[in-house]
Amino acid sequence: MALEHAILVSLRERAASGSELTRRFDRSFGFFWAATHQQIYRTLGRMESDGWVTSAVVPQQGKPDTKVYDVSELGAKTLAEWLVTPGAHQTPRSDLGVKLRGAAYADDREAILDLVRHEIAEHEGRLAIYLAACAHDYPDPAALTDADLDRYLVLRGGIRLETGQIEWLNEYLTAWDSRRAASPEETPKEPS
Amino acid sequence: MALEHAILVSLRERAASGSELTRRFDRSFGFFWAATHQQIYRTLGRMESDGWVTSAVVPQQGKPDTKVYDVSELGAKTLAEWLVTPGAHQTPRSDLGVKLRGAAYADDREAILDLVRHEIAEHEGRLAIYLAACAHDYPDPAALTDADLDRYLVLRGGIRLETGQIEWLNEYLTAWDSRRAASPEETPKEPS
DNA sequence: CGACGCATGTAACCTGTTACATGATTGG
DNA sequence: CCAATCATGTAACAGGTTACATGCGTCG
Numbered sequence: 445m446a447l448e449h450a451i452l453v454s455l456r457e458r459a460a461s462g463s464e465l466t467r468r469f470d471r472s473f474g475f476f477w478a479a480t481h482q483q484i485y486r487t488l489g490r491m492e493s494d495g496w497v498t499s500a501v502v503p504q505q506g507k508p509d510t511k512v513y514d515v516s517e518l519g520a521k522t523l524a525e526w527l528v529t530p531g532a533h534q535t536p537r538s539d540l541g542v543k544l545r546g547a548a549y550a551d552d553r554e555a556i557l558d559l560v561r562h563e564i565a566e567h568e569g570r571l572a573i574y575l576a577a578c579a580h581d582y583p584d585p586a587a588l589t590d591a592d593l594d595r596y597l598v599l600r601g602g603i604r605l606e607t608g609q610i611e612w613l614n615e616y617l618t619a620w621d622s623r624r625a626a627s628p629e630e631t632p633k634e635p636s
Numbered sequence: 637m638a639l640e641h642a643i644l645v646s647l648r649e650r651a652a653s654g655s656e657l658t659r660r661f662d663r664s665f666g667f668f669w670a671a672t673h674q675q676i677y678r679t680l681g682r683m684e685s686d687g688w689v690t691s692a693v694v695p696q697q698g699k700p701d702t703k704v705y706d707v708s709e710l711g712a713k714t715l716a717e718w719l720v721t722p723g724a725h726q727t728p729r730s731d732l733g734v735k736l737r738g739a740a741y742a743d744d745r746e747a748i749l750d751l752v753r754h755e756i757a758e759h760e761g762r763l764a765i766y767l768a769a770c771a772h773d774y775p776d777p778a779a780l781t782d783a784d785l786d787r788y789l790v791l792r793g794g795i796r797l798e799t800g801q802i803e804w805l806n807e808y809l810t811a812w813d814s815r816r817a818a819s820p821e822e823t824p825k826e827p828s
Numbered sequence: 829c830g831a832c833g834c835a836t837g838t839a840a841c842c843t844g845t846t847a848c849a850t851g852a853t854t855g856g
Numbered sequence: 857c858c859a860a861t862c863a864t865g866t867a868a869c870a871g872g873t874t875a876c877a878t879g880c881g882t883c884g
Contacts, residue, residue, distance in 0.1 A: 445871075446731045453738030463835050476733030483872065485837060508835055508880045520741070527738055528747035530754050531731045536797065539638045539723045541668030545790045546645030546719055548783040549712070555720035562722050585811070591740040597811055598737045601804045605728065608800035612793045619777070619789060637843075655863050675844065677865060700852045700863055 446531075447487055448496070450477050452515055452523040455497065457591075461510035462488055472595075475574070475602045488513055496522060544616065557620060564613045571606040574599060638723075639679055640688070642669050644707055644715040647689065649783075653702035654680055664787075667766070667794045680705055688714060736808065749812060756805045763798040766791060 454460065454468050465488075466481040468474075491497045496519035502512050515523070540563060547556045582588065582596045646652065646660050657680075658673040660666075683689045688711035694704050707715070732755060739748045774780060774788045 446729070446734050447871080449738070450734045453734060453741065456738065456741050461835075462837090473737070474727065476728055476730040476737075478727035478729065478872095480873070481835090482837080482874085485835095486871095489837095504881095507833095507882090510835065523738065523741055524743050527735050527742040528744065528751055530751055533758065534729070534731060535666065535670035536668055536728075537638070537670065537726070538668040539726060541790055541793065542638050542642045542645060543719050544793075545665070545668075545786060546641070546648065546715065547786045549645065549648050549715055550719040551716050552720065559720055559722055566725065590745075590815075593811060593815065594737060594739045597808050598733055600807060601733065601736075604800050604804045604807075608796050612796045615792060615796075616789050619785065623782075623785065639843085653863075654865090670844095672845070673863090674846085674865080677863095678843095681865095696853095699854090699861090702863065 446477070447479055447483060448491055449523060449526050450479070451484065451487060451491065452496065452519055455513055455515045456520070456523070459512055459514040461502075461512050463510070465513075472577075475570070476598070491519070495519070553620070553624070557617060560613050560616055564610055564617075567606045567609045567613070571603065571610065574603045574606065578603065638669070639671055639675060640683055641715060641718050642671070643676065643679060643683065644688065644711055647705055647707045648712065648715070651704055651706040653694075653704050655702070657705075667762070668790070683711070687711075745812070745816070749809060752805050752808055756802055756809075759798050759802045759805070763795065763802065766795045766798065770795065 450469075450473065451465060454465055454473060460468070462481060462485045465484050466479070469477065469479045469484070488497065488499075492499055492513070495516055497513045498516050499511050499513050501509050503509050543556070543559065547553070550556050578596070578599055582592070582599070585593070585596055588596055642661075642665065643657060646657055646665060652660070654673060654677045657676050658671070661669065661671045661676070680689065680691075684691055684705070687708055689705045690708050691703050691705045693701050695701050735748070735751065739745070742748050770788070770791055774784070774791070777785070777788055780788055
């Protein structure tokens with residue numbers, strides 16, 4: 445399980461409360477790991493009883509108290525070991541892969557192509573966000589600190605992922621467009 | 637949930653028993669969806685009681701009887717609708733992403749680079765398998781039937797995914813190699 | 829004070845994983 | 857007949873999702 449380790453990484457960057465961690469997972473951490481606040485609270489509780497993190501209640505101005513967590517020595521040691529341990533292969537699970545594999549069993553090929561165009565638009569939206577973040581936060585990659593270089597390279601991975609998906613889906617569209625242009629219409633609209 | 641729909645797609649390609657489906661998920665279906673036989677049997681049972689599939693016990697030569705499932709009319713209709721319905725965004729979950737993001741908190745940068753090299757080797761292994769399958773099964777993409785074109789394009793997606801990961805991890809290695817070459821050793825071995 | 833938002837949870841459910849169990853059939 | 861294998865399951869558990877609940881603080 446990696447959620448606990450993802451939390452450890454985030455807490456080592458800066459101590460935080462459960463809701464602050466939730467916001468981080470929604471933001472920068474989020475493009476390669478998702479977690480809801482319920483998962484995070486549940487996991488933080490287990491990590492505290494395991495001695496991986498410590499907590500301190502901190503009163504706040506204008507807001508309810510927060511419980512701020514920080515990594516314990518044991519947690520840091522556990523993380524350092526996990527970081528260099530190869531994990532088992534994670535099979536990607538892609539709804540879209542299933543849909544495109546089975547596209548022949550949809551009634552309407554054009555609807556599949558619309559779906560693909562819709563996916564492309566979503567990937568391009570995320571790509572634009574990542575590119576903007578990359579240009580804004582890391583204008584000079586060669587000058588980064590070690591920890592920032594890591595973050596920059598992970599962001600680069602996200603950019604490559606989105607780019608690769610867009611290229612693939614465009615290949616899909618091109619292949620089907622040329623096929624449909626070459627052969628006569630096979631799913632005619634019903635004549636009025 | 638897409639496991640049920642993945643099973644529907646596989647059964648529409650050809651009716652099959654639970655164990656045969658399991659083998660298909662291990663093989664061709666497997667590179668974008670994983671499922672163990674327990675998941676498949678459980679799901680088949682639910683799908684049958686929902687009326688998406690029908691089953692027939694078939695005696696076999698030299699082997700125990702098998703229960704062969706096929707898609708019902710309702711199942712085919714359900715699948716056709718699902719295929720053209722856009723799904724919610726699936727956040728990728730990447731252990732490796734977490735590890736590289738937190739690499740600064742490992743004791744040993746060289747161990748991280750070894751981990752990355754190990755990952756590259758695994759991706760290259762899978763890529764070689766996909767490329768071989770692509771060349772062997774689809775020597776002439778322009779001549780494929782519609783259903784085969786879909787399968788070919790999904791395989792192309794798998795190839796692009798592996799290629800993209802390899803490129804990203806090589807970018808990671810390059811960035812860190814040049815950094816380590818430029819600056820003096822910062823994690824010296826303890827003197828004996 | 830009452831409505832709202834925030835931080836922190838609890839409960840129920842579903843999916844996925846791992847370990848074990850059963851019957852049927854063949855091969856030695 | 858005994859071991860090995862195949863096909864089909866059951867049981868127990870961990871992780872992820874969704875809906876709901878509580879207590880605190882501000883703002884109108």
